[in-house]
Structure formats: C-alpha cells, structure tokens
Amino acid sequence: MIRATKNFCLVFLVLIQFQVQGQCVENKSLTEYFSKLQKSITEKDSVMLLSYKKHFERCHLQTDTSYTKILYFLGILFQDKQEYDKAINYFRQAKNFNSKINTSTLNQIKVLSQLSYSYYKSFNYVEALNTYQQIVALGQSRGDLAVYVTNAYEKQANIYNRLGDFESSIKKALLGQKISRAFNDSEMEAYNLIILSKSQNSIGATKEALESINQAIAIFESKKLEEDLAASLSAKGYIESKNNEKDNAIKSFKRVASIFKKLKDNKGYSLACLDIGYVYYKHGGQLDKALLYYNEGVKFAVSPFTKIQLFDNIGAVYWKKKDYVRALEFYQKCLVNNGYFRFSDGSIYEIPKAKSLKYADYKRTFLTILQDKAICWLDYAKSENNKKEHLENALKTYQLADKLIDYMRQEHTGTQSKYFWRDKTRSIYESAIETCYLLKDYEKAFYFFEKSRSVLLNDKLNELGAKQKLSETDLQKEKEYLSRISELNASIEKASIAKQKNDLNNQLLDLQEQQGHFIKSLETRNPAYYRMKYDTTTVSLKQFQNYLSSFKGQAVEYFIGDSATYAIVISQNSASIKKLRYNIANTQQILDFCSKSINTKTELSQYLLLSSAIYKSLIQPLNLQNGRLIISQDGIFIPFEGLSKSSAKKEYLVHDFKISYTYSAQFLLRNLQNTTFLPQNKFLGIAPVNYNLPNLSSLKGSTESLDAIAKSYFWSSKYIGKEGSKKAFLTRAKKYQIVQIYTHAFADSNETEPRIYFADTTLKVSELNSEERFKTNLLVLSACKTGVGKVAKGEGVLSLARGFSMLGIPSTITSLWSVEDKNTYKLTELFYLYLNQDFPKDEALQKAKIDLLNEGLLPNSWAGMILIGDSSAISSNYWYVWLLAGFVITAIAGIWYWRKRTKTSTI
Known part of the structure; x- marks a missing residue:
C-alpha cells in the first residue's frame, strides 16, 4: 500500500510539472527508483515508467542513459507478463538508443540478453540466435562479461537442439563450457554441459552424453544447488530411458522426486512421478507400477497442464490393458477440464487454459491427447468386430485433430515444424485412413489422403522461400x-x-x-504463401471424379504408413480402398537399378524380379483398367511404367498405361489453365551447352536436338550457349506455351533445395517469383547425364514440380535419374513428334518410350523421364498457318471476283 501511494505521488508530481509548470523535471531522482526496480518490478510500476517515458520524450532527453533504462524496464514488465511482442518492441528501442548514445558494453549486453530471451520465448529462433551472437561478439574479450557470453552460448545450443541441428548445438555448448571453465564459472559450465549431453545423446554419442551430464551433476552436488541438481538428474534419466537403461533411468528420476519432495516443490515432484511412471510403462511393461506413480503425480500436481499430461498417461495405461472404457474416461478428463480453445473460424472446442495454447508444446500435447483418444476408439472398435459406433467416434476425433493441425500449421515455421509435422501428423493420418477404410467411407478417406499430402507440402514453406516474398x-x-x-x-x-x-x-x-x-x-x-500457410481446403472426391470424367481414365493415391500401405482407386463413377503389403526398401533398390546401365542377363533378371514384386504389391491388387492413369505417390517415387508384370520376361506397364504423376489431386486441379498464345510465342528452347560452374560437363549434342525440335514449329525462339542464361529463362519463358530446357538439374534429396543450372549461374526453386504468373502450359526439363546426383529422390523431384507449379505452370516433364545424352535427346524429340500430332502429353510420352523400348533399350534409358501435372493435349501447331492460308485464299478469291466483276461491268 505504501509503495502504491508513493508511486501515485511520484506520477502526480510528474504530471504537475508537465501541465502546471510546463517545464522538464530533472532525472537524477530516477537513480534510486531504478535501483529498486532491479530487485523487483510490478504491474504498478508500468504507470510510473510510462509517465517518465513521456517526460523524456517531451523534453527531448532520449540521449540520456536513463531513457534507455525506462525502455529496458518496460520491456522487463511485459516480458514478465509473457507479452513478448511488446517486450521485444521496448528492448529493440533500448538497443537502438544504446547504439545511438554509445553507452557502456555492459548496458548494451543487458538489453541484448533480455531481447534475445523474448525472441526465444516467442519462438523467433532466427532473431534469438542472431541476438545471442551479438552478445558473444561484444563480450568475448572481457572476463567481467563472461557470464553473459557463456549464457548466450548455452541458449544458442538449446535452440539448435530444439531445431534438430545437434552438431551446431554441440559446438556452441562446448564453447560455452570452455569459457566458463576459463573464468572459473562452474555453474554456467554445468548448464552448458546439460544441453551438451542432450545433443550428444541425440546423435547417438551415448557414452559422451553420460560423461557430460555426470560432470554437470558433480558440479551441482558440490555446490549443493538442489534444483539444478534435479534438472541435471532429470536430463540423465531421459538419456538412460532413451537408451533402454530402465533401472538406471528409474534410479535417476527417483532421486529427482526425492529432491523435490524435500524442497516441498509439488510441481517438480509431480513431474518426476510422471517420468518414473513413463519408464515403467514404456520400457518395463509394468503397467500397475506406472499407474501407481501417475496417480501419485495427480495428488501433488499444481499445474492443470501437468495434471492433463498425467491423465493422458493414465488413459494410455488402461488402453494398453484393453480397458477402453476407463481409458476413454481419462482422455475425456484431459479435454473437458476448464477453459476453451478457439479455432480460427470462431468455433469452440472445450480444451483447458486458452492462454497456455500460445505455446507450441501445449498444442502438441493436446494434439497427442486427441490422437490417443482416437486410436483408443479405433482399437475399441476392432475389439468388438469393427463396431460402427466406435469407428464413427474415432473418425470424429480424427477430424478434430485435423482441425487443430490446420490451426497449428499457421504458426509453425522452419526446421522444427518440418520434423514435427512429419513425425506427428503422418501417424494421425494413417490411423484416420484406416478408420475410413473399415467404415468404407471413401469420401472422408480421400480427404485424409489429400490432407496427408498438404501437411507435407506446407512444411516446404520456408524451403521454397514463400515467406521471403511477403x-x-x-x-x-x-x-x-x-x-x-x-x-x-x-x-x-x-x-x-x-x-x-x-x-x-x-x-x-x-x-x-x-x-x-x-x-x-x-x-x-501472394498466392504461393497463401496456399502453403492458410488454405486448408482440399478437392472433394466428387470434384476429382468430375475431372476424371473428362480425363477418361483412373487415378490412384498411395499412403505408405508404418504398419500398412493404402491405395485409393478413383474413377469417374466409383472409389475404393485397398490395404496393401509393400516393402519400402524395394523403392531404393529399383531406383539404384535404374540409375545405372543394365548390361548383363543376370542384372536384367534381377531387375525383372524386383520390378514384378513391386507390381504385384502396388498395382496388381488394384484391378485397374488399361488406359490413362494418374498416380499420386507418397514421398517415394517409382517409375511405374518401367515395372514388369512378369519376373521372367519383359512385360512393362508402359504398354498398358499412359501414366502421369501428381503430388495430390489439389495440386493437379489448381493449376489447370487454358491460355491463348500469339503464334510467335508457341515454343522456347534453352540449351546453355557450356557452364561457368565447375564439374558440369558440356552438353554438345543439345544444340542439334533443340534445332530438330524447333523445326516442328512455324515460329520458335532459341537461347543457346551464353544466351541460355538464368535471366533469359526468368524474363522470357513466362510468355511461351512450351518451354524446353536442355541442361543439368539437381533434385537429389529431401533436404537439399532443387536447382537448375544455366550458362551463367544456378536457379534455386526458392528464387522462383510466385507473384508473376507464368502463362506456360508445359515445361520440359531434359536433364542429361552428369556427375551431380544420379538419382533424384521423389520429394526432391516433386519440390521441383511444386516450384514451377507456384508460377502457374500446370505440366512439368523432368528426370528421375541421369541418362546418356543421346538417349535423352532421342526420347525428347520423339515426345515432341507425338505431342505435335495432338496426342495428350501422357500418351505422347508413352509412345516415345515404347519407340525406344522397341529399339531394344531397357527401362533405365526411358522410364526416368516423367510427366508431373496436367496431361491434356496441346493444340495443334499449325492452326494459325491454316488460318493465314484461309485469309490468303479468301483474299485471292476476292481479288479475282472483283476483277471479274469490273471486267464484266466494263464490257
């Protein structure tokens, strides 16, 4: 009360001086006030600080160090309230003014420390890392600032650990440990050792991880820092648990529990009980012991969130015991405690503590609970002969989980997001598809097939650079x-x-x-950014079937899960799901075969045996009708047309199916376009031939091949040699209906960004500017033999197609692996021969491949050139020639008729 009254008086005096005297007060009195704020700061201080801030701005005293302190303490105030955006705003202002008035290094570092912490807490890891690095740069040469430097290293290590960059995490933690040791700061050394041990364990360096954590434990024991000791023992328990050292893990967690019990820290004690119970549940299969510790944790849980975690784990125990009714009771306790969760469309679902949901970890927990509840309903249904009521309850829960994923997707970015989506949502969608399969609900099954693809598509947000375009x-x-x-x-x-x-x-x-x-x-x-981050719509089964009615063919989408592979087969009038058995290892084996020459009878026999096994797993059970076929693969990429139906003779699917590929139905239908072109903008060919970049071989035959293709067009444009530059492609290609590129390309892994090589430099997919749409209908990227990546994995190739799709290009032909130059040229030329006869793109490519097959070439020479996207025909090249001829004939006839009439009238 005294403090509040004093604050009120101070504010009142300040206002009096502002309004009555109209003069500026001196700031010497602030020193005592600031020293008090160093010890404690409360909400009531915000009024005082804001009054002082106005005073300094009115009196133009922003160059005074007191002004930056006001900003600093305002930042602390909002940081304590967990309003990190406001805190960041004040800390950034303080940082800027510190630089402007050239204040002491210590003051600069204090502000930077708080700014980086706010970035860290708001999950802005990029800015946090940058700011921590600024602290290191300012303080690394001064012993009196070593504590800030080592803390910065520890926080950087922590962030890198969260991002999954364990090597960088280890480097930063080792630097922090080294400086701490040099300045005899054993506490900071121990903090760095904790995160060092976590990252070492993550890369499989178990021995080193245990050595690091034991050093941290020894330091905290010697200093009798019991809370820190508990934290380090907890970290050790996680390492031991991960490495299946059940007894050691339980021993470590029990020590943690005893420390917190002694300190009367109920929150810490309940979490320790959670950890002990989980070890018994996960590693020992001792469900009753796990239940004992979970219930003990519930008794002492202070945080509602901890109680929710315990209820979820108790539910898991009963699920494991096949007591589904009890399990569902506890899952429901998690979800209808108190508070609410509001989705972006305004609808409400009862989930506790909305403010907690600002944090990703909380949202993930709720998603886990929904997943656990859904799988419990699914297993309950299976135990009662696929009882429809239970399956429908499972489906409703999966739909809710899907809605939460959409909500979360808008906030997740970067590497952490990518690993999260892939690890978490894949299993959710797999079980949702299984539920639909058992219900024979093909419409919702199709929805989950599509959503499983859109989640993985959206985690490419940063990789494709869409956010940079905002x-x-x-x-x-x-x-x-x-x-x-x-x-x-x-x-x-x-x-x-x-x-x-x-x-x-x-x-x-x-x-x-x-x-x-x-x-x-x-x-x-910015359509690319919108689609990747916000657009949660999917193509409906009916919409896709309407498309297939004009396509006059079928489509297959695959989902390869941990326990089963599913395929949904769609035609214009029907849909069905098949549960398949497929060995994922066969994918890499078939690609390895195709990426090298098959020279001997033994190699051919091995190829036929393997490809027929894949055919019998993925195609034969589907009972497909021969004809046009769209295939949507799942992360993997197999050249289906190169598979053989027989293990003894060459019966390739290229004879039966005209195949095109797509990432998803949504991906396919979105970019359909019907653009008209001027005659002179029909065809553009680019062949750099030679490259400025090292290790890229010359493509000497590409010029002749491009000339042969261009002759098919009445008008064509070509950029050969040095003219085949990155700029030429980006500025000219967007106006042409067909763009042919003979070059080297790289799309060799899930993690490396695809790129295309031009005469002068490289074009990365992220550089494609989505704001300026391409009118192009078809891009053909004929990547010839090169030392840069022999096999382009499916995700890489699809990233390349996605990148061009972002520009509005509906069809891309690209290569799965490198092929001898002459075969690449021949296949490409044959494709254009049939394309210009008005065959659909998929059929033109099929015919070109069959021609090479009839010449005795094996699949490794022709199967790798694939069509991704729309497969419809491109209108004839010569319509404008006939139109021009018509004009000429009409003109001649008109002149002849006019002359005849003139002659007649004269007579």
Whole structure:
C-alpha cells in the first residue's frame, strides 16, 4: 500500500510539472527508483515508467542513459507478463538508443540478453540466435562479461537442439563450457554441459552424453544447488530411458522426486512421478507400477497442464490393458477440464487454459491427447468386430485433430515444424485412413489422403522461400493479428464480469473478421504463401471424379504408413480402398537399378524380379483398367511404367498405361489453365551447352536436338550457349506455351533445395517469383547425364514440380535419374513428334518410350523421364498457318471476283 501511494505521488508530481509548470523535471531522482526496480518490478510500476517515458520524450532527453533504462524496464514488465511482442518492441528501442548514445558494453549486453530471451520465448529462433551472437561478439574479450557470453552460448545450443541441428548445438555448448571453465564459472559450465549431453545423446554419442551430464551433476552436488541438481538428474534419466537403461533411468528420476519432495516443490515432484511412471510403462511393461506413480503425480500436481499430461498417461495405461472404457474416461478428463480453445473460424472446442495454447508444446500435447483418444476408439472398435459406433467416434476425433493441425500449421515455421509435422501428423493420418477404410467411407478417406499430402507440402514453406516474398508490412500485420487475438483470448479467460466478457468476445469476432479479410487478400497478392500457410481446403472426391470424367481414365493415391500401405482407386463413377503389403526398401533398390546401365542377363533378371514384386504389391491388387492413369505417390517415387508384370520376361506397364504423376489431386486441379498464345510465342528452347560452374560437363549434342525440335514449329525462339542464361529463362519463358530446357538439374534429396543450372549461374526453386504468373502450359526439363546426383529422390523431384507449379505452370516433364545424352535427346524429340500430332502429353510420352523400348533399350534409358501435372493435349501447331492460308485464299478469291466483276461491268 505504501509503495502504491508513493508511486501515485511520484506520477502526480510528474504530471504537475508537465501541465502546471510546463517545464522538464530533472532525472537524477530516477537513480534510486531504478535501483529498486532491479530487485523487483510490478504491474504498478508500468504507470510510473510510462509517465517518465513521456517526460523524456517531451523534453527531448532520449540521449540520456536513463531513457534507455525506462525502455529496458518496460520491456522487463511485459516480458514478465509473457507479452513478448511488446517486450521485444521496448528492448529493440533500448538497443537502438544504446547504439545511438554509445553507452557502456555492459548496458548494451543487458538489453541484448533480455531481447534475445523474448525472441526465444516467442519462438523467433532466427532473431534469438542472431541476438545471442551479438552478445558473444561484444563480450568475448572481457572476463567481467563472461557470464553473459557463456549464457548466450548455452541458449544458442538449446535452440539448435530444439531445431534438430545437434552438431551446431554441440559446438556452441562446448564453447560455452570452455569459457566458463576459463573464468572459473562452474555453474554456467554445468548448464552448458546439460544441453551438451542432450545433443550428444541425440546423435547417438551415448557414452559422451553420460560423461557430460555426470560432470554437470558433480558440479551441482558440490555446490549443493538442489534444483539444478534435479534438472541435471532429470536430463540423465531421459538419456538412460532413451537408451533402454530402465533401472538406471528409474534410479535417476527417483532421486529427482526425492529432491523435490524435500524442497516441498509439488510441481517438480509431480513431474518426476510422471517420468518414473513413463519408464515403467514404456520400457518395463509394468503397467500397475506406472499407474501407481501417475496417480501419485495427480495428488501433488499444481499445474492443470501437468495434471492433463498425467491423465493422458493414465488413459494410455488402461488402453494398453484393453480397458477402453476407463481409458476413454481419462482422455475425456484431459479435454473437458476448464477453459476453451478457439479455432480460427470462431468455433469452440472445450480444451483447458486458452492462454497456455500460445505455446507450441501445449498444442502438441493436446494434439497427442486427441490422437490417443482416437486410436483408443479405433482399437475399441476392432475389439468388438469393427463396431460402427466406435469407428464413427474415432473418425470424429480424427477430424478434430485435423482441425487443430490446420490451426497449428499457421504458426509453425522452419526446421522444427518440418520434423514435427512429419513425425506427428503422418501417424494421425494413417490411423484416420484406416478408420475410413473399415467404415468404407471413401469420401472422408480421400480427404485424409489429400490432407496427408498438404501437411507435407506446407512444411516446404520456408524451403521454397514463400515467406521471403511477403513484404515487411504484411509480415508485421500478420504477426500483429496473431498477437492481438492471443491477447484477447487471454483477457476473455480472465474476465469475470459478464458484460466485459461479452464486449471482449465482440472485439475478438471483429478482429477475426479483419484477419480473415487480410488472409484472403494474400490469395491474390501472394498466392504461393497463401496456399502453403492458410488454405486448408482440399478437392472433394466428387470434384476429382468430375475431372476424371473428362480425363477418361483412373487415378490412384498411395499412403505408405508404418504398419500398412493404402491405395485409393478413383474413377469417374466409383472409389475404393485397398490395404496393401509393400516393402519400402524395394523403392531404393529399383531406383539404384535404374540409375545405372543394365548390361548383363543376370542384372536384367534381377531387375525383372524386383520390378514384378513391386507390381504385384502396388498395382496388381488394384484391378485397374488399361488406359490413362494418374498416380499420386507418397514421398517415394517409382517409375511405374518401367515395372514388369512378369519376373521372367519383359512385360512393362508402359504398354498398358499412359501414366502421369501428381503430388495430390489439389495440386493437379489448381493449376489447370487454358491460355491463348500469339503464334510467335508457341515454343522456347534453352540449351546453355557450356557452364561457368565447375564439374558440369558440356552438353554438345543439345544444340542439334533443340534445332530438330524447333523445326516442328512455324515460329520458335532459341537461347543457346551464353544466351541460355538464368535471366533469359526468368524474363522470357513466362510468355511461351512450351518451354524446353536442355541442361543439368539437381533434385537429389529431401533436404537439399532443387536447382537448375544455366550458362551463367544456378536457379534455386526458392528464387522462383510466385507473384508473376507464368502463362506456360508445359515445361520440359531434359536433364542429361552428369556427375551431380544420379538419382533424384521423389520429394526432391516433386519440390521441383511444386516450384514451377507456384508460377502457374500446370505440366512439368523432368528426370528421375541421369541418362546418356543421346538417349535423352532421342526420347525428347520423339515426345515432341507425338505431342505435335495432338496426342495428350501422357500418351505422347508413352509412345516415345515404347519407340525406344522397341529399339531394344531397357527401362533405365526411358522410364526416368516423367510427366508431373496436367496431361491434356496441346493444340495443334499449325492452326494459325491454316488460318493465314484461309485469309490468303479468301483474299485471292476476292481479288479475282472483283476483277471479274469490273471486267464484266466494263464490257
């Protein structure tokens, strides 16, 4: 009360001096106030600090160090309130003014430390890493600042660990440990050792990880820092648990529990019980012991979130015991505790503590609970002969999980997001597809097939550079909407008066409507970013079937899960799901065969045996009708046309099917276009021939091949040699209907960004500017034999196709592996021969491949050239020639008729 009164008086005096005297107060009195704030700062101090801030700005005293301290403490205030965006704003201002007035290094580092921490807590890891590095640069040469430097290294190590970059994490932790040891700061050394041990364990260096964590434990034991000792013992328990050292893990976690019990720290004790129970559950199969510790944890749990985790684990024990009713009771306890979760469309689902959901870890936990509940319903159904009611409950829960994934997707970015989506959502969609399979609900099954692809597509957001194409204004606006919605949700939760809560809800609805308009505007201004981050729609089964009615063929989508492979077969009138058995190792084996020459009878026999095994696993059970076929593969990429139906003789599928590929039905239908072109913009050919980059061989035959293709067109443009530059492609290609490139390309892995090589430099997929749409209907990328990547893995090739799709190009022909130059040229020329006879693209490619097959060439020479996207025909090259001829004939006839009439009238 005294403190509050004093603050009020100070504020009152400041206002008096502002308003009555109209003069600026001196800031010497701030020193004592600042020293008190160093010890403790409360919400009441915000009024005082804001008053001082206004005073300094009115009196133009921003060059005074006191002004930066005001900004600094305002940042601390909002940081304590977990309003990190506001905290970052004040810390950044303080940082800028510190630089402007050239304040002491210590003051600069203090501000940077808090700024980096706020970045870290708001999951802005890129800025956090950069700011921590600034601390290292400022303080590394000064012993008195070593504690800040070692802390910066430890935090960087922690971030890299979270991002899955364990090598960088280890490097930073070792640097932090080294400096700590040099300046005898054993505490900071131990903190660095903890994160060092975690990263070492993640790369399989178990022995080194245990050595590191034992050193940290020894330090904390010697200093009698019991909370830190508990943290290090907990880290040791996780290492031991991961390495299946059940007894050692339990011993470590029990020590943690005893420390927290002694300290009367109920939160820590309940978490330790959770860890002990999990070891018994996971490694020992001792379900009753696990249940004992989980229930003990519930008794002492202070945090609702900890209680939710314990309920989830208790549910898992009963699920394991096949007591599905009890399991479902505990899963439901997790989900209907108190509070709510609001989805972006305004709908509400009862999930506890909305403000907690600002953090990714909390959302992941709720997603896990939904997944656990759904799988419990699914197993319950199986135990009762696939009882429909239970399957429908499982499906409803998976649909809710899918909705939460859509919500979370808008906030996840970067490497951490990528690993999360791949590890977590794959298993969710696999079980959802199984549920639909048992229900024979093919429409919803198709939906989950498509969603499984869109999740993986959207984790390419950063890799393809879409976010970089947003303006700073849009990025800031996007961030502000998310922040304000989060703040309003927190305020609604706190509000106790009905009218106040109603007003806040109205504000939230208005804000969500504004956000919706903003997001919709991105669809027009930046379609690639909108599609990857916000658009959660999928093509319906009916829509796809309507497309297939004009396509006059069938489509197959595959989903390769951990326990089974599923295929959904779709025609214009029907759909069905098959559960298949497929050995994923066969994929790499077939690609290895194809990427090298098959020279001997033994090699051919091995190829036929392997390819027929894949055919019998993935195609034969589907009972497909011969004809046109669209295949959507799942991460893998097999050249199906090169598979043999027989293990004894060459009966390749290329004879039976005209095959095209797509990432998903949504991917295929979105870019369909019917653009008209001027006659002179029919065909563009690019052949760099020679390259400035090392290790890229010359493609001397590409010029002759390009000339042969270009002769098929009345008008054509060619950029050969040095003219075949990156700039030529980016500026000219967008105007042409067909673009042919003879070059080297690289799309060799899931993690390396695909690229194309031009005469002068490289074009990465992320450099493709999605804002300027290409009119191009077909891009043919004939990548000839090169030392750069023999086999292009499916995800890499599809990333290449996605990149061009972002530009609006509906069809891409590219190569799965490198082929001898002459065979590449011949196959490409044959493709254009049939394309110009008005065959659909898939049939033109099929005919070209059959021609090479009839010449005795094996699949490794022709199967790797594949069509991704729309397969419809391209209109005849010569319509404009006939049109011109018609004009000429009409003109001649007109002149003849006019002359005849003139002659007649004269007579």
